[in-house]
Amino acid sequence: MARLFAALIHYPVLDRRGRIVTSAITSLDLHDLARSARTFALDAVFVVHPIPEQREFARAVIDHWRMEPARNFDSRRIEALETLRIVSDLDQALAQASALCNGTRPLLVHTSARTSGATNARELRARLAAPDAPPAMLLFGTGFGLAPAVMERADIVLNGIRGPGDYNHLSVRAAFAIILDRLRGA
């Protein structure tokens, strides 16, 4: 099984008008993404934020569950949250992931609700299941999605998730869960 990482990016992302902004970290994103990542055996999820106080907030959420009495109350929380690594930018995430892969840089996989005609999850699943598959890192945007500058760095662009109709405004928590299931579900 190829090593698989994810990154939850708070800058650069788009707001509802398409402007490039920095979004705030949401504690529930940390919990939901960590639990999904742990269920689907990701190697790490990088929480990417350029502002030190926001990174401190994320660390405080994790530390709350690392210590008593929270750890005793529900040890499965910290088991999931320990999947998270808090970093300031994508390069730092890539450096840490590469170090975990004996120096091999993971392929960057862009995700967006708006992409079509690119790689679908079935193709990516097959590629990641190959014996010599390289590690990969799934990139998820908060706010209204990743800024174009992030897509330009991607090695693989994944199609958006579609249902039977036109509406496809999933939460990042839902999209993250679905993509991991498509790539790794039993």
Added chain:
Amino acid sequence: MARLFAALIHYPVLDRRGRIVTSAITSLDLHDLARSARTFALDAVFVVHPIPEQREFARAVIDHWRMEPARNFDSRRIEALETLRIVSDLDQALAQASALCNGTRPLLVHTSARTSGATNARELRARLAAPDAPPAMLLFGTGFGLAPAVMERADIVLNGIRGPGDYNHLSVRAAFAIILDRLRGA
């Protein structure tokens, strides 16, 4: 396409020690489940709570996005939230769903992280895609899952979602998204 409903149940559910309790409604559940349900074209999601004040709270969350300025700020929110129907118990949900299906009672589909060896999502997807498929209602538990009394009413029991390992403590928001994608994803 068979009519498909869901119910988010707050009583009777289990707490971490396996006791039967009533859980509180979480506003983020309403948003995330509504957005996933709208994306996968569910006919309705019933938010089931026995306490009137909790039902009022859920209605207030929905009404906030129905009215200006929130509607103007993001009309896609109310487009999703209008999928929700607030009811006091499962019988009321079944009565309303049956009325939408010309009197046909939907099959009740139990979901749980702990089930194995029962129906898998692929089998259920095929069954729901049949030309004469009956309507169905997926039952989701909050807290630590549905109480045994709910399972006893189910017509179909769906297997839990599994990844490569043993950890499977997904949030209800993540499990809901994955099951809808498995049943209806393009």
